[in-house]
Amino acid sequence: MTACLFCDIAAGKRKANLVYENDDVCAFRDISPQAPTHVLVIPRKHIATLNDLQEADADLMGKLMLAAKEVAAAEGLSAKGYRVVVNCNRDAGQTVFHIHLHVLGGRYLGWPPG
Ligand code: 5GP
Numbered sequence: 001m002t003a004c005l006f007c008d009i010a011a012g013k014r015k016a017n018l019v020y021e022n023d024d025v026c027a028f029r030d031i032s033p034q035a036p037t038h039v040l041v042i043p044r045k046h047i048a049t050l051n052d053l054q055e056a057d058a059d060l061m062g063k064l065m066l067a068a069k070e071v072a073a074a075e076g077l078s079a080k081g082y083r084v085v086v087n088c089n090r091d092a093g094q095t096v097f098h099i100h101l102h103v104l105g106g107r108y109l110g111w112p113p114g
């Protein structure tokens, strides 16, 4: 095991319910779902937070968003709607320091978030 939970999931060293993967990105169901669909989309590359993004990561983050779209479509959420969230650091409640998109849907999602 490495120090990073999500690096371990991306490397197949830790079990997860994978719903999508390609060379750069993988997606799996959140262990503590906050909506009927709650999938996490991560880059295989370790990037701790949004603050750590570099110019060179621009393509990769685009691929992350495209993967989120594919996951939403596969979950039947495209027309009804869904939310894609990145939590950054303490005030946003980030608990795993490997950047990830939350894809949430399957129920009405209130706004503003808590
Ligand atoms: P954050 O709060 O950092 O934005 O989101 C981290 C998410 O990772 C949380 O929603 C949490 O439930 C989820 N999570 C934490 N550990 C695991 C795990 O081992 N497996 C899976 N599938 N999800 C996890």
Ligand code: ZN
Residues within 6 Å of the ligand: 004, 005, 006, 007, 008, 045, 046, 047, 097, 098
């Ligand atoms: Zn990592």
